[in-house]
Amino acid sequence: MTDHEPTHLTDADEAAVDDAYVDGNALAGDLLEIFAMDMTTAVGTCGGCGRTAVLAAARVYRRAPGVVLRCAGCSHVLGRIVRAPDRVVVDLAGLRSISARLPD
Amino acid sequence: MAPVTRGFGGRQHAQQPELPPGQYLVEDFPVLSAGPTPHVPPDRWELTVTSETGEQLRWDWDAFHALPQEDVVVDLHCVTRWSKLGTSWRGVSLDTLLADVETSADHVVAHSYGGYTTNMPLDELLHHKAWVAHTYDDEPLSPEHGGPARLLVPHLYLWKSAKWLTGLTLTPVDEPGFWETAGYHNEGDPWREQRYWGD
Numbered sequence A: 001m002t003d004h005e006p007t008h009l010t011d012a013d014e015a016a017v018d019d020a021y022v023d024g025n026a027l028a029g030d031l032l033e034i035f036a037m038d039m040t041t042a043v044g045t046c047g048g049c050g051r052t053a054v055l056a057a058a059r060v061y062r063r064a065p066g067v068v069l070r071c072a073g074c075s076h077v078l079g080r081i082v083r084a085p086d087r088v089v090v091d092l093a094g095l096r097s098i099s100a101r102l103p104d
Numbered sequence B: 001m002a003p004v005t006r007g008f009g010g011r012q013h014a015q016q017p018e019l020p021p022g023q024y025l026v027e028d029f030p031v032l033s034a035g036p037t038p039h040v041p042p043d044r045w046e047l048t049v050t051s052e053t054g055e056q057l058r059w060d061w062d063a064f065h066a067l068p069q070e071d072v073v074v075d076l077h078c079v080t081r082w083s084k085l086g087t088s089w090r091g092v093s094l095d096t097l098l099a100d101v102e103t104s105a106d107h108v109v110a111h112s113y114g115g116y117t118t119n120m121p122l123d124e125l126l127h128h129k130a131w132v133a134h135t136y137d138d139e140p141l142s143p144e145h146g147g148p149a150r151l152l153v154p155h156l157y158l159w160k161s162a163k164w165l166t167g168l169t170l171t172p173v174d175e176p177g178f179w180e181t182a183g184y185h186n187e188g189d190p191w192r193e194q195r196y197w198g199d
Helices: A011-016 A024-035 B006-015 B061-066
Strands: A043-046 A052-054 A059-061 A067-070 A077-084 A087-091 A095-099 B046-050 B056-060 B070-077 B082-093 B107-112 B117-121 B131-136 B150-152 B165-171
Touching (some): A024 A067, A024 A077, A024 A087, B061 B131
Antiparallel strands (some): A043 A052, A067 A077, B046 B056, B070 B082, B107 B165, B131 B150
């Protein structure tokens, strides 16, 4: 999903897809553990379509082997979080940039 | 009430020797997905096999169904720890799909509608160990479970059995896929409990 854009699907197909996601606020706990600050209010720019929005506005798919964060505009994978017993793997390569306000 | 002893747990394990380590049995069929579910009409579905030289074989739905079909009953093992035993599928063996492919590649990347990818050694797909399945329990495979057609590699964790399959690319160099690049094991053998990097 990071390297291959959706193929062979028309707008009609895209309209027919169903969703099993929650909003980006669901990431709060995962990201707080990693960044030690609330990242759901951080502003990210999608590496797929360029949409800029707070992470809380992204779509989070959790019924999967890991957590997948997708752009609400184009469904591009913004990030993935996989938790193993001894480590957590974070990939935010789908975000062109991310801007987080520092705590006071 | 008598306390549950370690011996009791031991007998439970003895009753389910068919489960790989760390797995538990389910009777339903959980749906896991890393994104929106593609709904691909069969009349617009296609499957390609692309060799490392760029040569490509292509099947549409009718041509795919004209290939020899096989019925298989297999056990499924998801890396999220559930296992489902005795599942019934119909599809085409990878031995059939790859029979006319000339290649010296050792690796395969499976591509799905929606962009998902997963990788495995070519040898893991041959010798009657893998299929492209279009029917589950005598019914057309539902989109939630990967229909119109999915890869079925039951001897590896289920993330290797890519849903919504549309392409297989043969590569001389291993190219880790969606979960393999995010912390999951490159091989994913449930009997060796190869869940994460380093297992």
